[in-house]
Amino acid sequence: MKILVTGGAGFIGSHVVDAYVGAGHQIVVVDNLTTGRRERVNPAAQLYAIDIRSPELRDVFERERPEVVNHHAAQASVTASVADPRVDAEINVMGTLHLLTLCAQSRVRRFVFASTGGAIYGNPQRIPADEQHPTTPLSPYGIHKLVGEHYVRYFGSTGMTWAILRYANVYGPRQDPFGEAGVVAIFTRAMLDGKAPTIFGDGKQTRDFVYVEDVARANLLATDATTSDLANIGTGVETSVNDIARHLASLTGFRGEPLRVAPRLGEVYRIALDASKAKRWLSWGPQTSLMDGLRKTAEWFQSTR
Ligand SMILES: NC(=O)c1ccc[n+]([C@@H]2O[C@H](COP(=O)([O-])OP(=O)(O)OC[C@H]3O[C@@H](n4cnc5c(N)ncnc54)[C@H](O)[C@@H]3O)[C@@H](O)[C@H]2O)c1
CATH class of the missing domain: 3.90.25.10 (UDP-galactose 4-epimerase, domain 1)
Structure with a gap:
């Protein structure tokens, strides 16, 4: 299957690409390399080093015709979003909207969206927080990820099925050790x-620390699933x-x-994060101990x- 992965040169996205390649899929990566690195991209994948907001993204869709789109590209720093909410909105809202519009126009079959648990739930009223927990984001990053989720659901009504994965604190090889998070x-x-x-x-x-290869496996399962749904991806611990x-x-x-x-x-x-829904929906659970x-x-x- 041909899958377009945005953010496939980043920390989590590059592991998702590796998992897809390992499962025999044909992968196209879109990443503007702001925090991503070219050398992280699996050599079997085709990299387009462009911005998700750019007009060139349409050319990629026309040339590659992906069946599935997995969206990991983001401004992923909470601190940066507080310092400049507008830039965060441009990437995480307008970039996501641009991507979804092209998906609908080119009849993409399924959309997988990397979202966040902690930044969306805010200070939890109960621990572990499940998907029914109220959403009270504490940062522009959390607000914009939540807007992204709503847009995914909205575009789902145009015929595309979707999966939203709300990650806990992801850790593992390739994470940036010089950022403010991680x-x-x-x-x-x-x-x-x-x-x-x-x-x-x-x-x-x-924090709830979930290993990056477990997260990549959740993406594989969410890609193969046929229903549209949302699940936390964490350990509950x-x-x-x-x-x-x-x-x-x-x-x-x-x-x-x-x-x-x-x-x-x-x-x-x-x-x-309570991940029992991911177990019911995707038969997913963390396999790597802390x-x-x-x-x-x-x-x-x-x-x-
Ligand atoms: N790391 C975590 O614990 C965590 C938790 C919850 C959700 N997430 C989400 O997972 C995804 C990946 O996060 P990560 O930790 O791997 O961060 P990352 O910064 O390593 O990955 C983001 C990738 O997107 C690319 N990118 C950024 N802006 C772009 C743009 N405008 N156009 C094209 N590419 C662009 C970057 O170059 C980078 O490769 C993000 O959507 C993030 O919000 C991460």
């Missing part, structure tokens, strides 16, 4: 360099930032103490030094 990548890189990682606040804040630091210190041999600074504003304190995932991530960062 605590596993940032801590691993710092510890391997013998530098103290910085913990914001008391470190007791929790809360892990504190202090625990992540402790596990990574033992995996990397780091003996120092983390640097502790004031908490960051606008971040949720605790979150975990310790295995952290070990694989640390080995990958070690091998790319």
Whole structure:
């Protein structure tokens, strides 16, 4: 099957492309390489280094005629969205709308959308949060991802089936260790360099860490499914930032103490996602334990030094 993956040169998108190629699909990647990297794109895939907002995207649809579109391209930084909500809206709302319009015009059969749990639910009223949880985004990024979801549903009424996957905190090889998010990548890189990682606040804040290959598998299953639906992709388990630091210190041999600074504003304190719907709908569940995932991530960062 021919599948167009936007953001296929990015952290998660490149793993999704690898999974698709492994399953025998023919892959076209659209990525403007802002945070993505050309060398991450599977050599079996065809890369178009263009912006999802550009007029050239129409030419790609006309030339490639994809059956399925998997949308991972995004401005994915919460901090950047707070600093410049307009740019976030241009990419995450108008870019998504442009893509969906072309999908409808070229009769794409199915659309898979990478969305977010934590940024959409806001401070959770119950943990783990399920898909029925109220949506009260705390950032422009969360607002725009939610708008993207509504547009996906709207375009679904034009004949295309869809899957929306709301990810927890995804971690694993290829994650950017120099960004403001991605605590596993940032801590691993710092510890391997013998530098103290910085913990914001008391470190007791929790996240739901899901391994990137499990997320890629969820995309395969969501592509093969025929119904239109939405599901959280997480583990349901809360892990504190202090625990992540402790596990990574033992995996990397780091003996120092983390640097502790004031908490960051606008971040949720605790979150975990209930993924029982993904189990019912897609027969998906996480297969990589936190310790295995952290070990694989640390080995990958070690091998790319
Ligand atoms: N990392 C997480 O924990 C997480 C959690 C929830 C949702 N998500 C979502 O998953 C997707 C992938 O995130 P990621 O962590 O891999 O981030 P990433 O920054 O590594 O990937 C985004 C990719 O999109 C590309 N891109 C950005 N703007 C573009 C544009 N205008 N046109 C074309 N390409 C563009 C970038 O170059 C990059 O390759 C995003 O949609 C993000 O919102 C990620």
